[in-house]
Amino acid sequence: MEHRGRLTLPAEYVAANVQLLYASTITRSQGGTVDTAHPLVTDDTTREELYVQLTRARHTTTLYTATHELLPFDTDEQLDQPKNDPEAFAAREVLERVLNREGAQLSATETIRGAQEDAVSLATLAPRHQHAVETLTTPHYHQLIHRLLGPALAEQITTDDAMTAVTRALRTAEAAGWQPERLLAAATWRGDLNPADSPAQALAWRLNTITEDRPAPAHLNTPTPADTTRYAALLAAHTGLPAHRFDPEAATTEPAALRIAPAAAQAADTHPHVSTDTLNRYATTAATALNTATDKVTTHPQWPHLAGALAAAERTGRDTTTLLTTTATHTTSTTDPVTALTRATRTTLAADGIPEHHQQAPEALRHQALAATVLGNEHATRALGENTWPALTAALRRAETAGHEPATMLREVAESCPLTGADSLSQVLAWRIGRSLAAQAPAPADQQGDRAEAELWRTLAWTLKAIENTGTTPETALSEVTGRTALPELLQHAQQQALAHTRAASGRADLPAWISPVPRSTTANPVHHEYLTDSAALIANRLSVLADRTAENRPDRRRLARWPPGPG
Incomplete structure (x- = not known):
């Protein structure tokens, strides 16, 4: 600057607008008095310090509030964005935060009282309860x-x-x-x-x-033979049906609502899941080792078996690239290098301690492997290359869901009529599977009725056991049913009772919706269940205390209605 650190002001301006002012800390100025004060309030000022700042001047006090800090030059110091953002806080917000910040040292009694209050506050109890629910379930x-x-x-x-x-x-x-x-x-x-x-x-x-x-359905719990014997006598009295219609042994088997789909319960045990990206990586590595195109590998009937071997090798920590490079040396003098590579890879792994039954084709390729096994390489390659191949895999999945063995179903439809001359093998086979599933003779009406009644009886027995597990007897749950009642109506009434009793036993009604109730699944561990029950009780008690305080300290409406007071 031109004045080199010195600035001369006109005498007239100084006389009218300038007064001598000394900068001081809050601690130093305590006890002093000045005509005017210009305190600087920062985000670490306490309300006690603000009081000192506001009470030093006789005439005028002008507050200057630091709403943000200048952006540091060092990028490592630029992590706190609100701290350097001029728009993050208004001056009033800074002052309100100062008023809420207490700087005075607390007495021992106040410290103990504050610690006790913190221990039972919702800010402590609620997160602790939620964390416990998540950890224990x-x-x-x-x-x-x-x-x-x-x-x-x-x-x-x-x-x-x-x-x-x-x-x-x-x-x-x-x-x-x-x-x-x-x-x-x-x-x-x-x-x-x-x-x-x-x-x-x-x-x-x-x-x-x-x-x-949909809303939650009634719970189903496993009854014992002794339970189903009691339930059979009770239901015979309510329905008027003969007792032999309620087989106690049959009611102990799992109801349909709890059965797992066959594809989830069975296929997963034999065919590992391998992601599409991983399969593509296997195919690229194999094609590189054979010096051929990737599609020559993926459309080959032996590709699922090769992928299964590579997946088994990778699961046991082996490097697939090294494995394929080594086994590819056995494919130099063969007309079918993919088959030779597959056999060499599977044999090498078997000799290395991974038996072939642990080298199952991946789940995504199991139908392709199935087609090669049942139809042979020629027909499988042709079907796989057709646009209608997805229709065949969908038909095989439907057959599996219906309880059929996919290999048996595919072999039966393939052998039912010659495949020579078919324009699309996969389309013909998918159509035959669909026709076979549709043509299966349904059970006679009387058998269907018996099966439906058996399923109703089984579901009702498991529902009554769920009611009994809540502490209510089946007799009490069905006490409102009068006269002869059909089995479906009796099941509907029992399900409504089960829902009501389960809700009543599932947790405290005085907990807010944002607090997780004690899960019934924790009853298997009494220690965990007791801990969560006590935790929920503490939260409910705290809410009750806060509600009582609010009711006691709420302002008088009549006094508020007269505010502001009139003259005199």
């Missing part, structure tokens, strides 16, 4: 998925990053009254989870979709 959901879906599919789901979404969906559903076992069973009937790139993501989406579409 997650292992149960893992075990449940392993028990219901089988080890292979369960391993894919529980090790997936999306497993947190599955546990969150199950926890939310259970809080809404859903039985996790019944919900998982319903999810498996919406399609095979194995072909999905992320079975956990697919399962979480299905769980959320199911619970959004």
Whole structure:
């Protein structure tokens, strides 16, 4: 600057607008008095310090508030964006935060009282309760998925990053009254989870979709033969049906609502899930080792078996590129290098401790492997190259869902009539499978009626056991039913009773919706269940105390109505 640090002001301006002012700290100025004060308030000022600043001047006090700091030159110091944002806080907000910041040292009694208040505050109890619910239910959901879906599919789901979404969906559903076992069973009937790139993501989406579409159904619990014997006598009296129509032994088998779809329960145990990206990597590596095109590998009938061998090798920590490079040396003098590479790879792994039955084709390729085994390489290659190949795989999945063995079904329809001359093998085979499924003779009407009645009896027995587990006897639950009642109406009444009693036993009615109730699944571990029950009781008690304080300290409406007071 031109004045080199010195600035001369006109005498007239100084006389009218300038006064001598000394800068001082808050501590130094305490006890002093000036005509005017210009305090600077920062985000670390306490309300006690603000009081000192506001009470130093006789005539005028002008507050200057630091709403932000200048952006530092060092990029490592630019991480706190609100701290350097001029628009983040208004001056009034800074002052309000100062008023809420107490700087005075508390006495021992006040410190103890504050610690006690913090220990029972909702800010402490609610997060602790929610964390405990999440921590204690997650292992149960893992075990449940392993028990219901089988080890292979369960391993894919529980090790997936999306497993947190599955546990969150199950926890939310259970809080809404859903039985996790019944919900998982319903999810498996919406399609095979194995072909999905992320079975956990697919399962979480299905769980959320199911619970959004409908209210929670009644729980179903496993009865003992002694239970079903009692229930049979009770239902015979209510329905007027002979006692032999209620077989106690048959009622102990699982109802349809809890059964897992065959594709989820069986296929996962033999065919590993391998993502599309991984399969593409295997195919590229194999094509490079054979010095051929990738599609020559993926359209070959032996490709599923080669992919299964590579997946088994990778699961045990072997490098697939090295493996293929080594085994490719056995394919130099053959007319079918893919078959030779597959055999050499599988033989090498078998000699290395991985038996061939552990080298199953991946789930996404199992129908392709099935076609090669049943139809032979020539027909399988032709069917795979046709545009209608997806129709054949869909037909095989329908057959599997209906309870058929896919290999047996494909062999039967392939041998029912010669395939020579067919324009599209896969289309013809898909049509034959569909016709075979549609042509299966339904059970006679009387057998269908017996099956329906047996399923009603089984579901009713499991529903009555769920009611009994809430502490209510079946006799009490059915006491409102008068006269002879048909079995379907009796089941509907029992389900309504089960829902009502389950809700009543599921948790405290005085908890707000944003606090998770104690999950019924934690009853398997009494220690965990007791801890969560006590935690929920503490939150309910705290809410009651806060409600009482609010009622006691609320302002008098009559006094507010007279504010401001009139003259005199």
